[in-house]
Amino acid sequence: MTSSTPAPVALITGASRGIGAATALAFARAGWRIAITARTRVEGQTHRHQLRRPDGRALAGSLESTAEAVRGAGAEVCATTMDLMDPASLDAALDAVLAHFGRVDLLVNNAVYQDRESNALLADLDDAALARTLQGNVVAPLRLVRRLLPVLVAQGGGLIVNVGSGAGQADPPMPADQGAWGYAYGASKAALARLAGCINVEYGARGVRACSVNPGVVGTEAVTATLGDGGALERRYGAMAPASIAAALLWLATHPEALAALARQPQLIDLQALVRREGLQADATA
Numbered sequence: 032m033t034s035s036t037p038a039p040v041a042l043i044t045g046a047s048r049g050i051g052a053a054t055a056l057a058f059a060r061a062g063w064r065i066a067i068t069a070r071t072r073v074e075g076q077t078h079r080h081q082l083r084r085p086d087g088r089a090l091a092g093s094l095e096s097t098a099e100a101v102r103g104a105g106a107e108v109c110a111t112t113m114d115l116m117d118p119a120s121l122d123a124a125l126d127a128v129l130a131h132f133g134r135v136d137l138l139v140n141n142a143v144y145q146d147r148e149s150n151a152l153l154a155d156l157d158d159a160a161l162a163r164t165l166q167g168n169v170v171a172p173l174r175l176v177r178r179l180l181p182v183l184v185a186q187g188g189g190l191i192v193n194v195g196s197g198a199g200q201a202d203p204p205m206p207a208d209q210g211a212w213g214y215a216y217g218a219s220k221a222a223l224a225r226l227a228g229c230i231n232v233e234y235g236a237r238g239v240r241a242c243s244v245n246p247g248v249v250g251t252e253a254v255t256a257t258l259g260d261g262g263a264l265e266r267r268y269g270a271m272a273p274a275s276i277a278a279a280l281l282w283l284a285t286h287p288e289a290l291a292a293l294a295r296q297p298q299l300i301d302l303q304a305l306v307r308r309e310g311l312q313a314d315a316t317a
């Protein structure tokens with residue numbers, strides 16, 4: 032990147048905490064301009080369909096705290112509230128980012144619908160809960176993609192990364208009430224994982240690339256709130272730090288060999304395997 036080339040723009044949804052916040056910081060440190068979205072503008076705000084700590088308090092993190100960290104890394108940031116359950120807010124958030132930066136080079140569909148109903152046992156899962164989970168994890172990211180695609184084509188291309196999950200690929204190793212995922216979450220992530228292939232065949236010739244990634248078990252506060260500290264999945268698979276997953280996403284978006292890697296593993300890219308294979312280092316200060 033030279034001083035005459037404007038820095039590329041990464042739009043990361045669900046960046047008030049967890050993987051999204053770590054990803055915003057990693058791309059900021061790599062010289063990108065950063066757009067972040069989530070519902071929580073300031074710490075402690077409460078929302079419907081929100082994970083809580085066992086004592087009922089909201090999880091830490093906010094757009095303001097991520098934006099401050101991004102600015103501290105020397106990057107320009109546009110922070111916009113957005114609710115996956117509200118189509119108008121999705122449109123408004125994307126419009127605000129485009130008004131601010133004029134382009135988006137990378138969209139990371141990372142935000143996830145979070146309510147315990149997504150991991151309900153089959154007998155407890157009602158139609159409305161399944162529909163809400165699909166709205167948040169399938170319909171909402173598709174809406175963002177559909178609105179962004181003409182922008183990417185007009186600017187000559189771009190990359191879309193959809194953050195999936197092993198829950199969308201495999202059967203749960205145990206029932207949801209014993210520490211694994213439920214049908215609604217798994218079904219929504221399976222559906223999201225199909226989006227990249229359609230983008231690639233419909234828009235690849237016009238410069239747009241897409242992939243689906245699986246972060247594996249990541250040590251975010253959300254995992255502790257959902258599955259418990261040192262829960263069954265963490266004991267079974269181990270957990271990686273959000274900053275390592277962010278390093279893998281940065282590699283995918285920037286490394287010259289990433290295109291070949293995408294071609295080798297087009298279905299669902301295992302980010303923890305990528306971290307190990309490439310020896311990627313999480314930023315120690317993240």
Ligand SMILES: NC(=O)c1ccc[n+]([C@@H]2O[C@H](COP(=O)([O-])OP(=O)(O)OC[C@H]3O[C@@H](n4cnc5c(N)ncnc54)[C@H](OP(=O)(O)O)[C@@H]3O)[C@@H](O)[C@H]2O)c1
Pocket residue numbers: 044045046047048049050051068069070071072080081093113114115116140141142143144145167194195196197245246247248249250251252253254
């Ligand atoms: N952590 C893991 O082990 C793991 C494993 C497999 C896949 N993943 C995937 O990785 C992604 C990030 O997970 P994470 O562990 O980093 O979760 P996290 O720390 O809880 O972050 C989730 C983000 O989504 C936002 N969000 C939640 N509900 C929203 C809504 N209705 N509208 C807009 N934004 C909303 C949250 O912000 P607000 O609450 O402020 O809106 C937050 O910024 C998710 O797609 C998840 O499915 C994670």
